Amino acid sequence: MNMMSIQFLDMRISQDSAVDIPGINLVRSGAIFGDIGLQTSNVTPANASLVRVTLNAYVRLSVDVSVIVQNDVTFSIYRNNTLIFSTTYPGNINNTVTQYEMVGITAVDFPPASDVLTGQIQYTILASAIRTATLGARSFSGIAVAGNGQ
Structure with a gap:
């Protein structure tokens, strides 16, 4: 059996x-x-189509009171300007005080070999709000590995 190890x-x-x-x-x-x-x-040619990426983000979010519409905050992650993940934190229209939340996001990606072979994959995270919200402490990280481990 031919075993290929995971390549960091x-x-x-x-x-x-x-x-x-x-x-x-x-x-x-x-x-x-x-x-x-x-x-x-540094990916080996045999692993170019076997790349996996794990992305993690943290945000301390404060969502202001909204009496007209629900104050949703959407988090979007892009690979080389292509949307790969999006999730929405739903605001509460009945909220009478500012809400403080800790938001943790984990996303995964299987980039195409054509992106892998360029030598670098750009990942960007964006937060957007319908009404008013504030991002406090915030971070974003990613790890890329290749291979199937079999």
């Missing part, structure tokens, strides 16, 4: 802010709070 490619972090203040205000707009370039130039 790269690990990167983007620490946009280690503290809550000053935050990034989202007022009917979006803000990039993480941008990493995972290096894939």
Whole structure:
């Protein structure tokens, strides 16, 4: 049996802010709070189509009171400007005070060999709000490995 080991490619972090203040205000707009370039130039040819990426993000989120519409905050992750993951934190229209939440996100990606063979894959995370919200401490990280371990 031919066993191929898992090949570690790269690990990167983007620490946009280690503290809550000053935050990034989202007022009917979006803000990039993480941008990493995972290096894939050392992938072996046999592993180019077997790359796996794990992405993690953390945000301390404060969502302001909204009396007209639900104040949703959407988190979107892009690979080389292509959306690969999106999730929405639903605001509460009945909320009468600012809500404070800790948001943890884990996403995975199986990038195409054509992206892997360029030598670097760019991952970006964006937060956007329908009304008003603030991003406090925030970080984004990613790990790329290749192989099937069989």
